[in-house]
Amino acid sequence: MGTSFRSSTSSLFALASLSLIVSTVLAHVSIDPTKGFEILPFNKSYYHIQKPYDVPLDQRYSFVHGIHKCWVYATDKPHTPTSKTKPRTEIAIGGYGYSSGVWQFEAYGYVPEGTYGVNIMQIFGGDPPHATTFMLRVYNSSLFYYSRQALVADIYNRWFRLNVVHDVEASKVWVYIDGALQMEADALGEVDPTEGFENLPFNTSFYHIQKPYDVPVEKRYSFEGGIHDCWVYADDKPHTPNSRTLPRTEVAIQGYSYSSGVWQLEGYGYVPSGTSGVCIMQVFGATHPRATTFMLRDYNGSLSYYRSPVLVYDIYDKWFRLNVIHDVDASKVRVYIDGELKIEANDGGGTFHAFKFGVYAQKDGSSLMESRWKDIKIWRK
Ligand SMILES: *[C@@H]1O[C@H](CO)[C@@H](O)[C@H](O)[C@H]1NC(C)=O
Ligand SMILES: *[C@@H]1O[C@H](CO)[C@@H](O)[C@H](O)[C@H]1NC(C)=O
Ligand SMILES: *[C@@H]1O[C@H](CO)[C@@H](O)[C@H](O)[C@H]1NC(C)=O
Ligand SMILES: *[C@@H]1O[C@H](CO)[C@@H](O)[C@H](O)[C@H]1NC(C)=O
Helix, strand or coil, X not given: CEEECCCCCCCCCXXXXXXXXXXXXXXXXXXCCCCCCCEECCCHHHCEEECCCCCCHHHCEEEECCEEEECCCCCCCCCCCCCCCCCCCEEECXXXXXXXXXXXXXXXXXXXXXXXXXXXXXXXXXXXXXXXXXXXXXXXXXXXXXXXEEEECCCECCEEEEEEEEECCCCEEEEEECCEEEEEEEXXXXXXXXXXXXXXCCCHHXXXXXXXXXXXXXXXXXXXXXXXXXXXXXXXXXXXCCCCCCCEEEEECHHXXXXXXXXXXXXXXXXXXXXXXXXXXXXXXXXXXXXXXXXXXXXXXXXXXXXXXXXXXXXXXXXXXXXXXXECCCCEEEEEECCEEEEEEECCCXXXXXXXXXXXXXXXXCCEEEEEEEEEEEEEC
């Protein structure tokens, strides 16, 4: 089965990015992706338009000479008054909703120069918490698979043919652009942990650095080119003369301390090889005698929830994306690494919380501990 029609692209600005997914770039093989498929009727009985709920349809969509033109502004409202998603103008082909079989979407798409940070075609639906199975996005004048993988460069101001095949039973998606297979991916979809959250301002007014009390901050911390670099030695002193804790160099975000609501820290972290036995990010605060609600630790290049379980292996010397969500009212912490939900754990109770990142020595720590961080964002719901 297949649906076949021509359409322009649907545009929606500023979809937040995120990623995971195993995918493989295959050799470009030019074949007819529709071979063996049956073409199905397609007309407006099969779709409806989703657009910002408070504007008339003709201010965000037109259908002239067979071309669907969709546009939206970053400041637009979502498609329903209660939705917390970003704005969209999309043609939703609900008349061919499916839950099994092999389906194909074919169309010619066009993205005018200047449009970016937007999803232009998606396969809606996925195993929770995934809301989608596939997204085709535009960043930096290229077509992307979510934000993870560039498929085709220089996409602006020209028509391209798109064929997206979804084999539900095999859990696979194939993407062809201008007849060339660009990608085969597991139909796992992707979660955007920041969806529905508000991004809060973040700068030096919102944090301070905790470091061994007897050394100057520049001997244990630097901030250059947008990268926070924190290091500490196993034989360093604690952060205050009367503390009995192990040494640390941590960025403590106490400008956003909280006791209720849903809070999220997003950032890219990096642990150089050799660093081990150290907490690199924590949610401070818990019911006594616990001091923390969450710790992300590195032991020998694996990141773990406290000492166990391991959340991800083999992280030395590369950037990973971390999203930590603390839902105080539900008493839950959810941790995403590179867009994948790794753990949902109970929090530690308590009435005062704050995010911290850097290095905080644990038992069996390496002699030198270091972690680097960039693109830190604080979100609140
Ligand atoms: C759309 O196509 C179907 C199937 O061919 C047909 O039954 C229906 O009347 C068509 N609707 C419109 C609005 O053309
Ligand atoms: C787009 O380009 C900017 C600047 O070159 C870069 O920082 C950003 O990571 C790029 N985005 C993607 C998704 O590659
Ligand atoms: C940090 O951001 C806040 C809120 O936008 C602003 O009031 C403050 O002046 C900023 N501080 C610095 C040091 O940039
Ligand atoms: C880390 O590696 C060292 C040396 O191989 C080993 O002694 C230690 O048990 C490991 N630690 C963990 C937590 O796996």
